[in-house]
Amino acid sequence: MRFENKIAIVVRDDLPVWQRLNMTAFLASAVAGGRAEVMGEAHQDGSGNRYLPMFKQPVLVFAAGGERLRRVWRQALDRGLGLAVFTEELFGTGNDEDNRAAVRAVPAEKLALAGVAVHGRRGEVDKATKGLALHP
Numbered sequence: 407m408r409f410e411n412k413i414a415i416v417v418r419d420d421l422p423v424w425q426r427l428n429m430t431a432f433l434a435s436a437v438a439g440g441r442a443e444v445m446g447e448a449h450q451d452g453s454g455n456r457y458l459p460m461f462k463q464p465v466l467v468f469a470a471g472g473e474r475l476r477r478v479w480r481q482a483l484d485r486g487l488g489l490a491v492f493t494e495e496l497f498g499t500g501n502d503e504d505n506r507a508a509v510r511a512v513p514a515e516k517l518a519l520a521g522v523a524v525h526g527r528r529g530e531v532d533k534a535t536k537g538l539a540l541h542p
Contacts, residue, residue, distance in 0.1 A: 409463045412528045413437050413444065414535045416478050417521040419469040425520070426541070429492045430467055433523035436490030437461075441525055468538040472519070479522050481534035483514075488525035494518040 415433050417426045446462035482489045495508040524531050
């Protein structure tokens with residue numbers, strides 16, 4: 407099946423694994439919360455237990471150096487793609503209000519990007535992430 411849209415999460419490759427995993431979860435939640443059309447229906451097993459819905463389109467996770475991560479961020483902004491950011495400062499905050507304040511305190515070009523999530527038309531997301539390697 408070929409999907410019209412896709413989700414790409416790009417994390418900086420010089421961070422500890424636990425930070426990359428934690429950030430991936432937060433960035434995925436941004437796409438889920440900000441783009442209702444990406445969510446499928448709830449799941450149910452043969453015993454009638456219900457499970458939360460998941461994304462209904464592909465999610466690819468990439469690793470990149472800081473410069474390439476910034477290029478993806480710029481490409482996503484320029485293309486008008488759905489974009490979530492995770493900055494270095496967010497590793498030290500403890501709640502959503504402080505997270506938003508930390509991002510708001512920094513001009514866009516000075517954001518210390520640790521990761522981004524991008525959502526949009528498949529071809530546009532592919533162009534924004536061109537040349538990146540999938541996370542190992």
